[in-house]
Amino acid sequence: MEHFSPKVSIIIPVYNGVNYLTEAIDSALAQTYKNIEILVINDGSNDNGQTEAIAEGYGNKIRYISKSNGGVASALNLGIAKMTGDYFSWLSHDDLYLNTKIETQIKTLAALNNPRAVLYGDYSVFTTDPDKDILCKMKGVSPFQFRHWITFENCLHGCTLLIPKIAFQECGLFNEQLRTTQDYDMWFRIAKVFPFVHCSEHLVKARSHIEQDSLKKKDIVLDECNQLLSNFVKQLSLTEIQQASMCSSGLGYAQLASSMWYRGFFPAGRTSAYLSLINSFQAPLKEIMLAQCILMKGFLLHYMVKPMRKLFSPYSRRNIKQFLTRFSSFTKNVDRSYATPAQNASIDHLKEMNLADKFSTVYENNLFGGNISRSGEGSDLVQTATIREAIPKLLVEFNISSMLDAPCGDWYWMRNIVLNIPQYIGVDIVDALIKKNQTLYSRDNVQFKCVNLVKDSIPQAELIFSRDCFVHLAYQDIFAILHQFKASGAKYLLTTTFVDRQHNDDLGEGFWRPLNLQLAPFNFPEPVRIINENCTEENGAFNDKSLALWKLDELLN
Incomplete structure (x- = not known):
């Protein structure tokens, strides 16, 4: 999104915040992104006007609103009602923003080209000295898995979020009956219809101190969390x-x-x-x-x-x-x-289809469950971060001038790579997908073709890149494609392999399984190069997922 500079409303709810409010407001004012407004919502502080005096001391640099005490949720809701920005960003009065917090997230939104995305990021924790903080990095999950993740781990920090105002219009406001879990209740409701995307940057410094509600109201926290998580589990x-x-x-x-x-x-x-x-x-x-x-x-x-x-x-x-x-x-x-991927539960009806009909149905019905890319969560910008950096370097190192991407999918993550090669050809068996790619992304050195890898002629290129292809196919189809690849005259094959697997299974009744191509029945030799993808899907269960480079003339001999 070119020239994307929406207004962001930073909402600071505060109750008796004399100890920390100044630091919070200063961190909001220090933002490098300037199209912001700062609303300080005084939730009925009873500190003899000290909180009010601090807020009013900033003059017209902020908007100050006072209300009777009703809890954090009521203060946030008032801030949402009074905000004039397009996006909502919450800052607790005892926490701090890094000065690039908003700018980083706006740039991420622009790159995503999805104004409905909700962004969350990494944060650190400190007690008295913000410079002695401990970083907490979020692993990042696909939007479709977000609700399960916050049920399973609950380690998200609400002040790292950037939320489009329209989300509150569609999903409702914070539940004012909840005293300590109003934030997770809100995120869970929003995530049903808005994609939550991880921004892998340190955005917030969170203060830990004995005056926090989570420490002062332990019994209430425990009761509300049990009720909240029970409801989450029932709603998933x-x-x-x-x-x-x-x-x-x-x-x-x-x-x-x-x-x-x-x-x-x-x-x-x-x-x-x-x-x-x-x-x-x-x-x-x-x-x-x-x-x-x-x-x-x-x-x-x-x-x-x-x-x-x-x-x-x-x-x-x-x-x-x-x-x-x-x-x-x-x-x-x-x-x-x-x-095994849970898509299996949704794709039993695909078993009798031919490959073209099967993958067309997967694409049309988004059966891989990707909220960003219809190629699935493994094709989002988090799971492809390592290979997006590694592939251009590999092309230069091996002096590759032409590349065949088979299958290319919806080209979501690949379009974020600068390949700098004279020829790229993306092929896929789904005709509707190829037509869309041709319309959106074709240019002089980038072409797309509809190709059935099992039986159609394979376009010629020096390198064939085939990520997440064989894992969805039966042995018979894999060997047919490998022979096709060899017959095309390509020199190299860069493809997916799971290097720590101890055995391989045929596809059977499923639709996915990991394969180690150096084991039977493939028995590939040692690869020329291995790139570990640093896959974090399913809490690291597939951290051996890699791209391996082989010379095609050394395979199936």
Whole structure:
């Protein structure tokens, strides 16, 4: 979006903020992005006018509004009602913005070309000295998995967000009945219809001090969090559970239950455990047993061992710890062996289709679940950050002048690479996708063609780039495509491989599985180069995902 400079309203709710308010306002005024307004909402402070005096001392640099005490949610809602900006940015009166916070996010929005995106970022925590802060980096998840993520981990900081004002018009305001969880309740509702995108930058410094509500109202926090998380679990769709956990819904709910118990949210954990049992009822026996193992581990550890640990002798505690470690390792390994994309639950009807119809249906119905790219979350700007930097360097190093991208998908992330080569050809089996790419992205050195890799003639290029292709295909089709690639006269193949996998499986009834191309039945030699993608999907379950470069004349010999 060229010349994108929307007005941003920074809302600072405050109650008795004499200790920290000046620093917060100063950090807002120091923003390098200048199209902002700052609203300080005094939520009925009873400090003899000290908070008001600080705010009014800034004159017309800020807008000051005073109201009777009603809680943070009511102050934020008043700020939203009074704001004149296009985007909302919350700053707690005891926290600090880095001076590039808003500018960084506006640039990210411009690059995304999606004004409905909600941005969140990384933050740090300090006690007294902001220069002695500890950075908390968010891993970043796909927009479709965001609601599951904040249910599973709840580590998001609300002051890092940048939210389009229209989100409140469509999704409602903060729930003023909630005293400590109004923020997560709001994010969960917004995320149902607006994509949340991670901006991988340090944006906020959050202060930790004994006067915070989360410390002063521990009982209220615990009760509200249990109610909130129980509601979240009930509202998550089965598709969200499956795609985020990379397993069946029964196992996914069991993982949520274990996470709740680990964090001390026992009622919410029981809700998740109940849903796990209900959704495992008709599952295969092995799956039921695994779900039971996960639930049993969580129950033993968090209901019995931890509360009663002081009653055991040091020797007994050591033996219990060793048992739980072995048990945890067992469940993790079995769980990982069951990890398959949850799209499988949505694509049973594709099994009998030919490749063209199958992938056209996937594209038309967005069955990969990508809120940004229809090629799925693995094609967003977070999961492709490493390879977007590595591929241009590889092209230069190996003196590549022409590249065939097979399949090219919707070209979401590839258009963010400066390739600097005379010829790029993107091919895909989905005709509607290719026509759209031709209309939007074709130029002198960039072409798109509809090609069935199994049977059509392959355009000639020095390098064939084939990311996330073979993982969706049966062995028979993979070998047919590899022979096609070799026959095309290309010199190199750069393709996906999972280097730590110990065995390969044919596609069977599913639609995806990881493949290690150096194992049978492919038996590829050592690659010329390996690029680890630094994949963070599914909490690192696929951190061995890599692009490997081979010479085609050394394959299938």
